[in-house]
Amino acid sequence: MFASVAVLAPFMSPFTYGIPESMAKQMRVGSIVEVPFGKQILGGCVIALSERPPEDLPANKIRSIKALRTPEFYLETRELELAQWIAERTMAPIGETISCVSFIGFSDISIRTVERYALTTDYQTKLASGKSPGTKMKIVIEALAANPNAPMSAAEIETQTRLGSVHDALKRLLNRQIITRDTNIVERMDDYAQAPKGDKPLPLTEEQQIATTQINASIDHNTPDVYLLHGVTGSGKTEVYLNAIRHTLDLGGDAICLVPEISLTPQAVDRFRRRFGDMVGVYHSRLSIGQKFDLWRRVISGHCRVMIGARSALFTPFQNLRLIILDEEHENSYKQNNAPRYHCREVAIEIAKCRSLPVVLGSATPNVESYYQTQNGNWKLLTLSNRVDSQPLPTVHIIDMSRELLEHPKSELLSQDLINALKHAKEAGEMSILFINRRGFFSIIRCSNCGAILRCDNCEVPLTYHKTGNTLRCHYCEQQYAPVTDCPHCLEKEGLKGTLIALGIGTQRLEETVQKLFPDANIRRMDYDTTRTKNAYIEAWNEISHGQTDILIGTQMIARGLHIENVTVVGVPLADISLYQPDFRSTERTFCLLTQVAGRAGRGDKPGHVYIQTYAPFNYAIRFAQKHDYNGFYQKEIRLRKILRFPPFSTLAAILATGREEEAVATMAKEFASILNARLWEMPKSDIVVLGPNPAPIAKIENSFRWRILVRGTDDEKIREVLKFAMNEYAQTTGHQNVQITVDINPTELM
Numbered sequence: 001m002f003a004s005v006a007v008l009a010p011f012m013s014p015f016t017y018g019i020p021e022s023m024a025k026q027m028r029v030g031s032i033v034e035v036p037f038g039k040q041i042l043g044g045c046v047i048a049l050s051e052r053p054p055e056d057l058p059a060n061k062i063r064s065i066k067a068l069r070t071p072e073f074y075l076e077t078r079e080l081e082l083a084q085w086i087a088e089r090t091m092a093p094i095g096e097t098i099s100c101v102s103f104i105g106f107s108d109i110s111i112r113t114v115e116r117y118a119l120t121t122d123y124q125t126k127l128a129s130g131k132s133p134g135t136k137m138k139i140v141i142e143a144l145a146a147n148p149n150a151p152m153s154a155a156e157i158e159t160q161t162r163l164g165s166v167h168d169a170l171k172r173l174l175n176r177q178i179i180t181r182d183t184n185i186v187e188r189m190d191d192y193a194q195a196p197k198g199d200k201p202l203p204l205t206e207e208q209q210i211a212t213t214q215i216n217a218s219i220d221h222n223t224p225d226v227y228l229l230h231g232v233t234g235s236g237k238t239e240v241y242l243n244a245i246r247h248t249l250d251l252g253g254d255a256i257c258l259v260p261e262i263s264l265t266p267q268a269v270d271r272f273r274r275r276f277g278d279m280v281g282v283y284h285s286r287l288s289i290g291q292k293f294d295l296w297r298r299v300i301s302g303h304c305r306v307m308i309g310a311r312s313a314l315f316t317p318f319q320n321l322r323l324i325i326l327d328e329e330h331e332n333s334y335k336q337n338n339a340p341r342y343h344c345r346e347v348a349i350e351i352a353k354c355r356s357l358p359v360v361l362g363s364a365t366p367n368v369e370s371y372y373q374t375q376n377g378n379w380k381l382l383t384l385s386n387r388v389d390s391q392p393l394p395t396v397h398i399i400d401m402s403r404e405l406l407e408h409p410k411s412e413l414l415s416q417d418l419i420n421a422l423k424h425a426k427e428a429g430e431m432s433i434l435f436i437n438r439r440g441f442f443s444i445i446r447c448s449n450c451g452a453i454l455r456c457d458n459c460e461v462p463l464t465y466h467k468t469g470n471t472l473r474c475h476y477c478e479q480q481y482a483p484v485t486d487c488p489h490c491l492e493k494e495g496l497k498g499t500l501i502a503l504g505i506g507t508q509r510l511e512e513t514v515q516k517l518f519p520d521a522n523i524r525r526m527d528y529d530t531t532r533t534k535n536a537y538i539e540a541w542n543e544i545s546h547g548q549t550d551i552l553i554g555t556q557m558i559a560r561g562l563h564i565e566n567v568t569v570v571g572v573p574l575a576d577i578s579l580y581q582p583d584f585r586s587t588e589r590t591f592c593l594l595t596q597v598a599g600r601a602g603r604g605d606k607p608g609h610v611y612i613q614t615y616a617p618f619n620y621a622i623r624f625a626q627k628h629d630y631n632g633f634y635q636k637e638i639r640l641r642k643i644l645r646f647p648p649f650s651t652l653a654a655i656l657a658t659g660r661e662e663e664a665v666a667t668m669a670k671e672f673a674s675i676l677n678a679r680l681w682e683m684p685k686s687d688i689v690v691l692g693p694n695p696a697p698i699a700k701i702e703n704s705f706r707w708r709i710l711v712r713g714t715d716d717e718k719i720r721e722v723l724k725f726a727m728n729e730y731a732q733t734t735g736h737q738n739v740q741i742t743v744d745i746n747p748t749e750l751m
């Protein structure tokens with residue numbers, strides 16, 4: 001027997017291997033294996049079996065599979081077909097794509113078992129018949145006798161009795177048939193609490209009812225409809241999801257609900273578990289392989305029927321999948337930024353087509369390209385325009401910081417209005433949130449003499465000063481540097497001395513400022529630095545949701561999902577941060593962030609107030625966010641996109657060349673561009689244009705230089721065809737050994 005194996009290496013097609021007799025019985029299409037590859041041993045997945053090897057392959061060239069990994073595990077044909085589609089669509093290597101679709105990658109893992117001991121029914125007779133047991137054995141017997149209905153593991157006995165190793169004692173007791181031993185499977189659960197089931201559905205508003213009825217009809221009839229559920233913040237989108245999932249379960253179906261990893265808070269998981277109990281599985285990147293494997297077993301056995309989680313939860317191998325939900329569908333994290341560079345929205349819609357089921361995309365600020373699909377009739381729009389219980393949306397105040405600084409020169413970070421609002425909220429026992437999408441203390445260190453900005457040695461990225469730890473840090477490679485006072489560029493030139501000045505604002509500096517203003521307030525900072533460990537993150541959430549925090553300061557991890565009724569004030573000290581990035585989506589991103597953050601305010605019976613501080617008070621992203629006017633924003637943005645021919649009016653592809661030698665990178669990027677241009681020369685009617693190559697906006701990351709080519713055109717299929725042609729041609733050229741080329745179709749990140 002022979003197997004076609006997709007190996008975990010950058011190749012587009014599989015390789016043929018022989019199957020040793022010993023493995024033949026267990027081997028199936030979808031098995032995970034270990035194969036020799038050159039001098040390496042690699043993981044792979046069997047994608048086809050055959051009696052004979054391909055005719056053009058001499059028998060002595062065929063090597064054998066080395067081992068079967070995780071024999072119990074396999075991928076279904078359906079999943080392999082989906083992986084093939086994704087690999088084709090994103091021009092990704094087949095092995096890497098299957099590994100990404102596989103719940104456990106290509107790992108070798110087994111179930112975890114534990115041996116537990118209990119006293120036999122006639123242990124007293126057995127005891128009496130032999131010689132008297134030693135002290136240690138006696139203590140063990142006492143411990144087991146104290147828990148007659150709960151067999152104990154050796155470790156449990158040791159902890160309870162405070163004895164050292166009980167190994168020998170157990171062995172002797174077993175020999176004398178005083179105790180029995182059982183092997184049990186221990187399930188490695190996720191770290192979220194198993195909340196008791198028992199929540200009843202909430203009464204629905206009229207709008208929620210209309211949305212629910214439509215979605216349920218599509219579930220009933222297995223129609224592959226795509227719904228865009230556009231609901232303002234606090235309008236109860238989750239309740240619509242929960243109803244659709246309930247309906248799916250009642251019909252015997254399974255459901256997947258994707259949420260961005262950042263929104264996978266204990267609060268969010270709790271809500272699902274309280275409704276559906278232990279049928280709910282949670283899949284995310286922080287799970288161990290063991291936890292993932294055990295979750296897979298629960299899915300296969302039918303114990304888990306609702307999966308919530310980040311990107312990869314989309315690949316849950318449910319037998320009877322009938323519903324896919326993508327919450328916060330506008331989120332960039334739904335796009336994977338390494339191969340395969342797929343977008344969950346696109347893959348979800350493909351699954352829906354293949355398996356005939358509806359997809360629900362939900363957001364308060366839908367992606368402009370998604371909304372466009374509802375306007376041209378491809379997708380169905382469902383709207384929740386009111387908050388539940390008719391709470392008003394918060395009042396948004398825009399503060400022009402140029403003016404503020406003229407009137408109050410000392411208001412460096414916080415305007416007088418925002419300070420007053422924080423004060424009032426504190427006095428009334430209400431909670432406030434300050435949002436700034438930048439961590440650290442100072443965000444820029446600049447020389448007062450030559451104007452140079454201090455950058456990371458490995459990356460073309462400005463260094464951030466962190467007061468905690470007193471270091472300069474690169475936010476791309478996390479390299480730390482000792483703080484310096486003199487400009488290194490000026491020092492290089494004889495006799496010059498340039499003093500470095502720290503500027504800008506990050507979460508740490510904001511925290512210090514607020515602490516000085518409100519010395520007796522309970523302030524909590526949440527950013528990457530304070531929540532790096534799993535426990536710190538969950539702890540912070542618990543403290544916040546139990547109302548122990550007066551002022552919460554954080555990055556985008558606090559911008560969404562947070563539902564705390566006591567929040568009445570939200571402040572955005574510098575709304576302009578995301579506005580000026582060299583990316584055509586930067587305005588959309590700003591609008592979206594401001595709307596989401598503002599939505600945290602006034603979710604209880606007290607009205608909310610939002611303070612947006614900006615140097616660009618007339619920018620339309622800020623103006624429309626102030627009025628909670630998604631439609632107004634969409635109309636303006638879509639007109640601009642049309643004029644500039646950006647998506648959805650074109651397909652965009654980014655080709656990135658990276659490598660250690662700048663010259664080689666530039667040369668190969670130019671080579672690639674000329675292949676593209678030569679091909680387009682033969683297609684005079686096409687509107688595809690090649691822009692670049694140019695150094696990318698961040699020209700170096702972790703010592704790797706980056707050059708970029710953009711390709712744009714209205715014919716999606718043609719662009720893919722041209723790119724595929726260029727990739728093949730490029731592979732034939734020489735001299736690119738040290739330069740990596742990656743293609744990203746519909747990139748979400750253009751840095």
Ligand SMILES: [Zn+2]
Pocket residue numbers: 447448449450451452487488489490498
């Ligand atoms: Zn200088």
Ligand SMILES: [Zn+2]
Pocket residue numbers: 456457458459461474475476477478479702
């Ligand atoms: Zn760096």
